[in-house]
Amino acid sequence: MPHLIPLALLLGLLAxxxxxADLSPDAYGFPLSNPFEATIAGTPPDLRPELPGDDEISxxxxxxxxxxxxxxxxxANFWAVKKLRYRLAxxxxxxxxxxxxxxxxxxxxxxxxxxxxxxxxQGGFHVVQLSSPTSYDFMAAASRFATPGISAEDADDLYRxxxxxxxxxxxxxxTGYHLTGYSLGGLHAAFVSHLDEQRRHFNFQxxxxxxxxxxxxxxxxxxxxxxxxxVADIRDAASFYERMFEKLTHYFQHKGSLDMSAALxxxxxxxQQRLSDEEMAMLIGASFRFSAADIVFTxxxxxxxxxxxxxxxxxxxxxEITPFFxxxxxxxxxxxxxxxxxxxxxxRFDGGSxxxxxxxxxxxxxxxxxxxxxxxxxxxxxxxIILGPGDLGFLRRTFGSRLTLYPRGGHCGNMxxxxxxxxxxxxxxx
Amino acid sequence: MLRQRxxxxxxxxxxxxxxxxxxxxxxxxxxxRPLERLTFNPGLDQREFERSTLLALDVYDPLEPWNRRVYxxxxxxxxxxxxxxxNTYQAVTPRFVRSGVSNFFNNIGDVGNxxxxxxxxxxxxxxxxxxxxxxxxxxxxxxxxxVASRMGLPRHxxxxxxxxxxxxxxxxxxLVLPFLGPxxxxxxxxxxxxxxxxxxxxxxxxxxAASYGHPEIYGLRVVDLRYQTSFRYGQVNSPxxxxxxxxxxxxxxELQISE
Numbered sequence: 001m002p003h004l005i006p007l008a009l010l011l012g013l014l015a016x017x018x019x020x021a022d023l024s025p026d027a028y029g030f031p032l033s034n035p036f037e038a039t040i041a042g043t044p045p046d047l048r049p050e051l052p053g054d055d056e057i058s059x060x061x062x063x064x065x066x067x068x069x070x071x072x073x074x075x076a077n078f079w080a081v082k083k084l085r086y087r088l089a090x091x092x093x094x095x096x097x098x099x100x101x102x103x104x105x106x107x108x109x110x111x112x113x114x115x116x117x118x119x120x121x122q123g124g125f126h127v128v129q130l131s132s133p134t135s136y137d138f139m140a141a142a143s144r145f146a147t148p149g150i151s152a153e154d155a156d157d158l159y160r161x162x163x164x165x166x167x168x169x170x171x172x173x174x175t176g177y178h179l180t181g182y183s184l185g186g187l188h189a190a191f192v193s194h195l196d197e198q199r200r201h202f203n204f205q206x207x208x209x210x211x212x213x214x215x216x217x218x219x220x221x222x223x224x225x226x227x228x229x230x231v232a233d234i235r236d237a238a239s240f241y242e243r244m245f246e247k248l249t250h251y252f253q254h255k256g257s258l259d260m261s262a263a264l265x266x267x268x269x270x271x272q273q274r275l276s277d278e279e280m281a282m283l284i285g286a287s288f289r290f291s292a293a294d295i296v297f298t299x300x301x302x303x304x305x306x307x308x309x310x311x312x313x314x315x316x317x318x319x320e321i322t323p324f325f326x327x328x329x330x331x332x333x334x335x336x337x338x339x340x341x342x343x344x345x346x347x348r349f350d351g352g353s354x355x356x357x358x359x360x361x362x363x364x365x366x367x368x369x370x371x372x373x374x375x376x377x378x379x380x381x382x383x384x385i386i387l388g389p390g391d392l393g394f395l396r397r398t399f400g401s402r403l404t405l406y407p408r409g410g411h412c413g414n415m416x417x418x419x420x421x422x423x424x425x426x427x428x429x430x
Numbered sequence: 431m432l433r434q435r436x437x438x439x440x441x442x443x444x445x446x447x448x449x450x451x452x453x454x455x456x457x458x459x460x461x462x463r464p465l466e467r468l469t470f471n472p473g474l475d476q477r478e479f480e481r482s483t484l485l486a487l488d489v490y491d492p493l494e495p496w497n498r499r500v501y502x503x504x505x506x507x508x509x510x511x512x513x514x515x516x517n518t519y520q521a522v523t524p525r526f527v528r529s530g531v532s533n534f535f536n537n538i539g540d541v542g543n544x545x546x547x548x549x550x551x552x553x554x555x556x557x558x559x560x561x562x563x564x565x566x567x568x569x570x571x572x573x574x575x576x577v578a579s580r581m582g583l584p585r586h587x588x589x590x591x592x593x594x595x596x597x598x599x600x601x602x603x604x605l606v607l608p609f610l611g612p613x614x615x616x617x618x619x620x621x622x623x624x625x626x627x628x629x630x631x632x633x634x635x636x637x638x639a640a641s642y643g644h645p646e647i648y649g650l651r652v653v654d655l656r657y658q659t660s661f662r663y664g665q666v667n668s669p670x671x672x673x674x675x676x677x678x679x680x681x682x683x684e685l686q687i688s689e
Contacts, residue, residue, distance in 0.1 A: 245685070
């Protein structure tokens with residue numbers, strides 16, 4: 001009998017305390033319980049918010065010449081990215097302005113950026129859309145070192161861009177500055193906000209981080225690992241893409257028409273051809289590997305490191321650069337860190353070991369700042385694939401009630417869910 | 431005593447997998463560990479991504495240097511001429527006019543779709559397209575309204591390149607056409623054939639009007655085509671945009687031909 005008490009205690013411990021669920025999946029109402037499906041497909045069309053169409057928005061693309069020397073240093077086929085482009089949507093009268101920072105490798109006009117623009121434009125903001133510091137155009141046209149990954153330096157680059165953008169539109173009537181970003185852009189938003197406390201140019205009123213990485217190294221390791229899932233039934237001849245392609249062909253043949261709509265992915269996952277978790281993970285991993293290849297190639301070329309492109313190799317608009325693409329594809333995020341980021345960090349910033357780098361570039365570096373800054377909030381998902389164990393604990397400790405944790409959504413899959421877009425607006429205009 | 435220990439142990443062992451499953455489901459801080467649902471390659475040394483991608487880069491493109499130059503030319507033309515014209519068009523016309531223009535030209539294009547659908551012996555599809563042309567040309571007033579789509583008859587595209595492909599003609603070398611963009615030898619031939627057929631059939635007299643004194647109809651058609659195409663240069667945002675577009679074009683055509 002006396003044994004029963006420790007036993008009960010033990011069992012109780014093993015079962016763990018009830019998870020601090022902020023929101024039950026039922027109350028939340030987001031239908032996709034599979035994080036990989038949510039990451040790929042996003043929200044089903046009828047649960048998305050109603051947003052203004054493109055012709056209802058007064059907007060334009062502009063460009064800035066920030067690094068004039070690159071005009072001469074970069075090869076001819078980079079002509080389109082020698083100036084940094086951005087998109088600005090303006091309200092008629094005075095209004096607050098919000099900067100939006102894109103996620104890993106993403107362009108200022110990518111899908112998620114357009115979504116956030118529409119949400120905040122509808123909410124009465126001027127909106128500035130900026131490419132990610134990890135993207136090809138930003139690296140070529142705006143980044144000082146063109147070796148993204150040192151968060152504080154990336155934020156510094158972003159800050160200069162933001163100042164240049166405002167200088168480019170002196171007539172714009174701005175009542176206050178706000179800042180947001182999703183995925184890696186969320187992490188950048190925190191570092192930019194921190195920098196702003198010193199430089200005081202914008203005095204951001206509200207900063208929202210959407211699905212940011214907590215430990216950057218955990219996130220890139222997770223992403224690198226996604227292409228290592230066991231994908232069943234790949235015969236020697238057929239590659240993974242061919243297999244995906246076959247499934248798509250069968251699906252369309254069965255359906256009888258080629259209808260590429262937003263509902264396609266949901267319908268596809270209901271069909272016989274549906275993808276397994278492993279296959280979806282592989283697709284997500286592959287798309288990030290393409291981003292990694294772009295970073296590896298661009299960073300190496302601009303800095304003339306000679307790892308991918310031999311320095312001085314003549315490149316004009318007709319040059320076949322596919323061989324360099326092949327070489328860059330073999331390098332994942334981990335390889336990029338080891339071959340380019342860490343050596344650059346050691347050389348330029350007197351850097352030390354890998355754990356030191358990880359601490360400096362992750363949210364840990366800003367822990368004290370974030371704990372005491374009421375204007376910064378974070379939205380995250382309990383099943384986000386870029387997080388590791390303990391990351392949510394860090395966010396809970398640091399942000400307290402300023403963390404909104406959604407039970408579902410994968411990585412950014414619920415960004416276009418009505419509940420989320422409403423919460424974003426509610427936070428930005430209290 | 432010993433017996434009690436034993437039961438304790440069995441209980442513990444029994445409890446283990448359950449509690450493990452619970453920690454797998456949700457951490458103390460609410461994290462659900464999505465990656466632990468996946469089966470990974472034990473050595474983490476799978477090279478399927480690399481293999482697939484390297485294979486995918488293998489598109490027959492003997493004219494690559496020329497094609498790349500044309501690609502850059504198209505990008506500049508798009509940026510400096512094409513898109514500004516489309517933007518002006520968008521600014522000076524109300525939306526219902528633009529959709530009327532798109533529907534009108536799409537309706538004319540349906541004649542070519544019908545022709546190719548018949549050539550491929552697609553019975554049901556040919557009937558659907560015939561019904562589309564009939565409804566849109568009558569109830570839709572010369573195709574200005576796409577009433578057929580609302581009646582559940584979606585648009586099908588069939589061009590002569592697809593017809594050739596359906597009969598087993600290989601795609602031939604990849605080509606980037608000036609102004610028009612990605613193509614290949616087969617589809618370029620198909621494009622020329624479609625253009626010729628459309629002139630011969632001359633549905634609603636548009637081709638004749640366009641060649642005798644109203645070339646602006648072609649102009650409007652081209653602007654409308656660009657207006658309907660959502661692709662923007664640079665949005666792939668990669669130094670390897672050329673390779674990616676080439677792959678997607680080749681695969682998309684295969685998909686259209688097989689379907």
